[in-house]
Amino acid sequence: MTGTGTTRRRRFAERVVLITGSSRGYGRALARAFAAEGAHLVLNSHRSATDGRDLASEINRAGDGRAVYVCTDVGEEENLRGLAGLVADQFGRIDVIVHNAPSGFERPVDATTWYEFEVAMRVNTYALIGLARWFRPLFGERGKFLYVSSIGAERALAGYGTIGAAKAASEALIRSLALEWAPRVQANTIRPNIISSVSLRSFSWSDLLWKITDEESPLGIQDVSRLVDVALWMCSPDADYVTGQVISADGGFSTTMCRDGLTIQQRPPVNGARTVVRS
Amino acid sequence: MxxxxxxxxxxxxxxxxxxxxxxxxxxxxxxxxxxxxxxxxxxxxxxxxxxxxxxxxxxxxxxxxxxxxxxxxxxxxxxxxxxxxxxxPAALVAAPPVAAPPVAAPPVAEPPVAAPVTEVPATAAENGSSAGFEVFDPSTAAGDGMPERREPWTYEEVRATLVALLEESTGYPAEVLEDDADLEADLAIDSVKQVEALAGLRERYGLAIEDSFTIRDYRTIRQAVKYMTDRLNNERSSRAVAP
Structure with missing residues (x-):
């Protein structure tokens, strides 16, 4: 499942890795991959405790490292303080933080309440600041801080405006963190391509986005393990000289406009995302 | 026509x-x-x-x-x-909010002016008592907290739970939630709500997500309930099989 190399790597043996939003989807796949390379995992989610406990048990059984799951809302600073305290008590330090927890509402910008925008900002962005603040004393040398963003930070998707704005803000914060924390910790952003997940299905246009992405990405949609490989590289010593960057693990999707004229002709008319998705 | x-x-x-x-x-x-x-x-x-x-x-x-x-x-x-x-139009990305938004959002606590370097993270004892902060350590946990169960799970009881979840999220009366109605085509329950309801059902019964699961495979209440009941009896009733 993890790693495409012929030999099994152990880049994270005895490293302590925190992944927010790791009970399902991309975060879950990341956790398994880190565990397979020997890491200790601190897992987190807010509304899917069963999946989080299940994953922690699985990693504890199969992995070389330990796994602990914490059910808490990273959109509250006090909880991040608690999380840092738990990591300090149980592991004594942190080596890698992956901030992957998403939240927000699918809404046109002009129909979004301040409350809804704040939810997106708290979980995506405030949490990033809180993680930086409370975990900074726990980082050793060659630490890695990775933020999981999306193409929505740069391009408009229907109803994704406020979430995209939160992601863009987080990407900017990551650049500043990279500057502030050099040379001890490298901070970067990854924009993975879409994967089949509960989060994706939360959007009304998920089917349409899947189709477009698959058609327009030079390398098509790939198994989540390929997207995980990029993130693990970014968190590994191989990427020690990479910091403040945004890297798209998207098979080239963000670089193309029209991959194949024939594909375009075959596509059903797009009158609006919802119309097509509902059909 | x-x-x-x-x-x-x-x-x-x-x-x-x-x-x-x-x-x-x-x-x-x-x-x-x-x-x-x-x-x-x-x-x-x-x-x-x-x-x-x-x-x-x-x-x-x-x-x-x-x-x-x-x-x-x-x-x-x-x-x-x-x-x-x-x-x-109001689909939530990750999960539904638990309550209506407050009329006036409470102000976020002011961070201390001093650099946080000298601050210490909370201890485990401090955060262990906090609501909304639950730690699960598989190496020390006795189980997953789900009640013991010897008798098989029945279609009817799982159905009642799912219907209650759907009633809550859609506001529909239970009578219209018929076993073989197509959730989307007949009842206009979109995939967002379907995913929420099934995730809620898994959470209620302590069933973890399956990598191969896709919502499209479960278009009716009957299909969804059968899937959950089968999993419950396979994964959570092993004690019933043991002598």
Whole structure:
């Protein structure tokens, strides 16, 4: 499942890795991959405790490292303080933080309440600041801080405006963190391509986005393990000289406009995302 | 059957539709509605079905109108803020909010002016008692906290749980949630709500997500309940099999 190399790597043996939003989807796949390379995992989610406990048990059984799951809302600073305290008590330090927890509402910008925008900002962005603040004393040398963003930070998707704005803000914060924390910790952003997940299905246009992405990405949609490989590289010593960057693990999707004229002709008319998705 | 832009039958149908919508929602609503929205009622029984169900839910204060285009953006925003868990246009990315947004958001606590280097993270003892912060350590946990169970799980009890979840998220009365109705086509429950309900069901019974799961495989209550009941009996009733 993890790693495409012929030999099994152990880049994270005895490293302590925190992944927010790791009970399902991309975060879950990341956790398994880190565990397979020997890491200790601190897992987190807010509304899917069963999946989080299940994953922690699985990693504890199969992995070389330990796994602990914490059910808490990273959109509250006090909880991040608690999380840092738990990591300090149980592991004594942190080596890698992956901030992957998403939240927000699918809404046109002009129909979004301040409350809804704040939810997106708290979980995506405030949490990033809180993680930086409370975990900074726990980082050793060659630490890695990775933020999981999306193409929505740069391009408009229907109803994704406020979430995209939160992601863009987080990407900017990551650049500043990279500057502030050099040379001890490298901070970067990854924009993975879409994967089949509960989060994706939360959007009304998920089917349409899947189709477009698959058609327009030079390398098509790939198994989540390929997207995980990029993130693990970014968190590994191989990427020690990479910091403040945004890297798209998207098979080239963000670089193309029209991959194949024939594909375009075959596509059903797009009158609006919802119309097509509902059909 | 009515065709777009056709003869007098369609116009008569459309007039009747407009009159009905006026009675239900008022003149202003019909004036602001898009033509394609009104037309959908001429040609589709499903439009009536889902709208009446939504109206019923709205009258119970549990939902807002899903497909109806708001005549005024300000109204749409207001509706959304009152009922954040409302259908299609109000899909939540990760999970539904647990409560309506506060009228005035509480101010975020001011961070200390001094650099946080000297601050210490909370101890485990401190955070262990905090609500909304639950630690699960598999190496010390006795189990996953789910009650012991010897007798097999039944279709009916799992069904009751799912129906309760769907009642809560859609506002529909239990009677319309028939076992073999297509959740999306017949009941206008979109995939967002389906995913929420099934995730809620898994959470309730302590069943973890399966890598191969796709919502499309479970289009009816019967299919979803059967899937959950089978998993419960395979994964959570092993004690019943043991001698």
């Amino acid at each position: 009515a065709q777009n832009g056709a003869g007098p039958d369609v116009r008569a149908g459309r007039a009747a539709v407009e009159l009905s919508l006026r009675v239900l929602f008022g003149d202003e609503f019909v004036a602001g509605a898009e033509a394609s929205f009104v037309d959908s009622f001429v040609t589709s029984n499903a439009a009536w079905r889902s709208t009446l169900l939504s109206l019923w839910a709205l009258s119970k204060g549990t939902s807002s109108l899903p497909q109806a285009p708001a005549p005024d953006p300000a109204i749409a925003a207001t509706q959304a803020s009152v009922t954040p868990a409302s259908p299609a």
